[in-house]
């Protein structure tokens with residue numbers, strides 16, 4: 361059960377998954393952290409955890425196909441089974457999707473299909489909804505459109521600020537993502 365975690369940001373979900381593995385709650389190994397942002401905090405976190413990284417700058421490539429081909433080679437070299445997107449702020453193309461279809465999942469901070477795309481927590485907050493949450497789904501060509509695997513609600517209580525809501529959403533993410541990964545591993549197939 362080898363995972364590759366893809367992240368462009370702080371990597372708090374990476375940390376939660378790494379900790380769940382270390383504590384024996386998830387029966388897997390993070391074989392590689394992939395990041396498209398050479399300055400992302402997640403890279404230092406991966407290095408401190410002793411996990412290999414594949415860091416690239418998309419600007420240095422002529423197309424998505426070219427950098428995704430390099431990623432696929434790195435994934436094959438590490439014999440990666442599952443791709444875990446955790447704040448990877450980029451649509452996945454065919455080059456990466458085709459060999460990993462059904463084995464690539466994403467976490468999104470809303471109850472999809474509501475509030476797709478960027479700043480989903482802000483979108484929900486501005487819309488004034490009383491319930492939002494977290495979705496884990498299979499990745500397809502679209503933005504936040506693949507088949508839903510798990511969801512958990514987060515209630516927007518009176519007087520909550522946007523940072524309060526972000527904090528509550530992240531708390532749920534950090535439990536739901538490791539649990540869902542373990543469930544997928546238990547099922548042992550493409551579900």
Ligand code: GRF
Pocket residue numbers: 367368369370371372373374446447448467468469533
């Ligand atoms: C998470 O909120 C996730 O839902 C979204 O990007 C954020 C990543 O946060 N896709 P972090 O880098 O794991 O802290």
